[in-house]
Amino acid sequence: MRYAEKLQQRISEVGSRLCVGIDPRPELSGGVDEVPEFLRRVVGETAAYAAAFKPNMAYFEAMGLRGIEMLQEMLQEMPKEVPVILDAKRSDIGETQKYYAKSYFENWNVDAVTLNPFLGYDSIEPFLDWEGKGIYLLAVTSNAGSADFQRQKLADGRFVFELVQELGKRAISESRATDVGYVVGLTNASEEVLERIADSPLLIPGLGAQGGDLASLEGKKRTAPDVVNVSRGITYKDMDKSFAEKAKAWSEQLAV
Numbered sequence: 001m002r003y004a005e006k007l008q009q010r011i012s013e014v015g016s017r018l019c020v021g022i023d024p025r026p027e028l029s030g031g032v033d034e035v036p037e038f039l040r041r042v043v044g045e046t047a048a049y050a051a052a053f054k055p056n057m058a059y060f061e062a063m064g065l066r067g068i069e070m071l072q073e074m075l076q077e078m079p080k081e082v083p084v085i086l087d088a089k090r091s092d093i094g095e096t097q098k099y100y101a102k103s104y105f106e107n108w109n110v111d112a113v114t115l116n117p118f119l120g121y122d123s124i125e126p127f128l129d130w131e132g133k134g135i136y137l138l139a140v141t142s143n144a145g146s147a148d149f150q151r152q153k154l155a156d157g158r159f160v161f162e163l164v165q166e167l168g169k170r171a172i173s174e175s176r177a178t179d180v181g182y183v184v185g186l187t188n189a190s191e192e193v194l195e196r197i198a199d200s201p202l203l204i205p206g207l208g209a210q211g212g213d214l215a216s217l218e219g220k221k222r223t224a225p226d227v228v229n230v231s232r233g234i235t236y237k238d239m240d241k242s243f244a245e246k247a248k249a250w251s252e253q254l255a256v
């Protein structure tokens, strides 16, 4: 089964596009030693509402070797029916990317990863021949600096983020096994952006703490298995509520 099919199946099962972001902050979770239990609770309580999970490598790397071990332990224990998108945003020459692809898709066996497309097609190629796997290329990120490059116009009138999508189109034209989607930040998902975004799987961060407005997505005729990520809005907000209650509330807002 292709990655996009697996994700669509999960969206249908849970009836929602909620992607639960997992970004542990030891200083807010009782210290590094408490993080494994925090992760078990987040995963355990939110899985029933999650179309996908999205751990971000940065938060695990920041805890050193122990953080990497925690990520590995969490990945091993995660329910297999929930696709995992590892937010790694890697970018390097193709020779090095081969090893990132092996690490994420073979050793850690995640379903999808985020990649930075700045180095071009040969830099994403090592990720393209993996059955059942997906990559999300950064197209329009949720930060203000997305205007610096991604939303600049070229001489021919196209935006730079449209060039990013040429990489995905090429992968489709070559019938590659890996599905290619895009990161589009909710905070920057204007009409002008969305009308130029392909009907490929989108990972949409920016809901909750970053203040993105779901109304931006309304009325779009999209068929791809898009997911909308909420991290702090579940794990570090309204701490009087359980993770399950917060995930349920977001999942209802993202009902399909």
Ligand SMILES: O=c1ccn([C@@H]2O[C@H](COP(=O)(O)O)[C@@H](O)[C@H]2O)c(=O)[nH]1
Pocket (backbone or CB within 6 Å): 021, 023, 056, 087, 140, 141, 142, 143, 183, 184, 185, 205, 206, 207, 208, 209, 210, 229, 230, 231, 232, 233
């Ligand atoms: O454009 C992007 C790409 C990735 N992210 C990541 O998503 C989560 C968002 O966390 P919140 O707490 O819900 O704001 C985080 O891991 C970011 O690094 C993004 O926000 N925007």
